[in-house]
Amino acid sequence: MEQPLNYIYQKIETLSPMHSKKLKKNIAFFDERYYEQANSFFARYINILHHDHKTLDYSIDCYLRMIADVNSETVEFLRTGKYTSSTFAEVNQRVYARPETMEYYMHGLIMSQFLWKHHYQMLQYFTDTLPQYIKATKSYLEVGVGHGLYLSKALEILNDNTTLTAVDISETSITLAKNFIKDSRINYNLKDIFEFNNRKKYDFITLGEVLEHVEDPLKLLQKLKTLLSDEGILFFTTPTNAPAIDHIYLFNTVGEIQDIIKAAGFEIETERSLLSEEVSPERAAKLKIAILYGAFLKKSKAS
Amino acid sequence: MDKSEILKTVNDIFIDVLDDDTIVLTYETTANDVEEWDSLNHIQLVVAIEKQFRIRFTSQEIQSWNNVGELVNSISNRVH
Numbered sequence: 244m245e246q247p248l249n250y251i252y253q254k255i256e257t258l259s260p261m262h263s264k265k266l267k268k269n270i271a272f273f274d275e276r277y278y279e280q281a282n283s284f285f286a287r288y289i290n291i292l293h294h295d296h297k298t299l300d301y302s303i304d305c306y307l308r309m310i311a312d313v314n315s316e317t318v319e320f321l322r323t324g325k326y327t328s329s330t331f332a333e334v335n336q337r338v339y340a341r342p343e344t345m346e347y348y349m350h351g352l353i354m355s356q357f358l359w360k361h362h363y364q365m366l367q368y369f370t371d372t373l374p375q376y377i378k379a380t381k382s383y384l385e386v387g388v389g390h391g392l393y394l395s396k397a398l399e400i401l402n403d404n405t406t407l408t409a410v411d412i413s414e415t416s417i418t419l420a421k422n423f424i425k426d427s428r429i430n431y432n433l434k435d436i437f438e439f440n441n442r443k444k445y446d447f448i449t450l451g452e453v454l455e456h457v458e459d460p461l462k463l464l465q466k467l468k469t470l471l472s473d474e475g476i477l478f479f480t481t482p483t484n485a486p487a488i489d490h491i492y493l494f495n496t497v498g499e500i501q502d503i504i505k506a507a508g509f510e511i512e513t514e515r516s517l518l519s520e521e522v523s524p525e526r527a528a529k530l531k532i533a534i535l536y537g538a539f540l541k542k543s544k545a546s
Numbered sequence: 547m548d549k550s551e552i553l554k555t556v557n558d559i560f561i562d563v564l565d566d567d568t569i570v571l572t573y574e575t576t577a578n579d580v581e582e583w584d585s586l587n588h589i590q591l592v593v594a595i596e597k598q599f600r601i602r603f604t605s606q607e608i609q610s611w612n613n614v615g616e617l618v619n620s621i622s623n624r625v626h
Contacts, residue, residue: 310585311609
């Protein structure tokens with residue numbers, strides 16, 4: 244059988260030559276590890292699609308719909324300097340409460356995990372760093388589980404006796420993650436994180452690309468601090484300048500993200516800033532190109 | 547402004563945004579003919595063209611042009 248990646252790249256080249264050029268620039272960077280991981284991921288993903296009577300072509304269409312959304316949001320962002328929505332109520336109505344939109348958006352996002360260099364690099368950063376915390380992590384929580392890829396990696400890496408908990412506000416996400424991971428060890432909670440109080444402290448919390456979806460990211464980090472054990476670790480990612488149909492909080496610079504980390508009472512163990520396009524840092528700043536920021540944090544001793 | 551003037555102005559914008567003064571556009575030119583005309587630069591081009599002509603394209607239009615001629619038509623429909 245043809246490798247899924249080749250099929251995906253060829254299909255996108257036919258359907259969207261302009262976008263295909265961006266992907267080709269990414270390909271130049273990828274090594275053997277990428278091809279192994281991406282092909283094995285897509286093989287697993289295709290099984291889920293088939294189970295749901297869908298094909299890879301369906302997902303490629305979802306991905307290109309998401310790209311079209313991102314492009315029009317980006318044009319508007321460059322016109323106004325703002326994201327098109329600024330409240331949770333707006334994006335809830337526009338995206339989260341619409342299963343059809345959520346469906347194509349989630350499948351589009353899954354594809355982007357291995358088609359966008361910065362998404363792939365961030366996943367590597369997570370999977371390469373998490374092993375340092377295996378011993379200390381008896382309980383693991385992911386907030387905003389999305390499609391479940393990070394959670395599936397945590398499940399692979401962490402000890403068998405670690406408890407795993409997932410919280411997400413979207414039923415579509417939870418269903419997708421359950422189908423993707425298929426493991427009874429995970430306790431799923433369809434809930435707003437602000438209403439999630441089980442009096443438990445977690446040794447490790449993951450928050451992947453969630454802060455930009457909330458009105459008050461500082462409040463969310465503070466909430467997670469209350470859920471984290473004293474020596475616990477919070478891994479989180481969020482982008483700067485990344486217009487999307489459901490992004491409401493705009494970080495203009497990485498400095499603004501670092502400020503909020505400090506304000507919430509955390510300190511940075513390690514961090515990464517990954518550019519979303521193959522351009523020089525100077526051009527990236529001039530064109531307001533998105534940077535995906537990720538960091539492993541611990542509670543600040545001073546606070 | 548007639549279409550040939552619009553084409554000339556669009557050509558100047560391409561040269562500026564893509565930083566390549568060898569670009570010569572015709573109505574038939576597509577993204578396949580201009581190496582640097584990728585999705586990132588397309589957005590920059592859209593915004594620069596809007597600014598220059600003081601117009602706004604719709605989201606559908608931005609995704610719809612198959613060649614420079616169709617882009618020029620979109621501009622021509624707005625500037626008289």
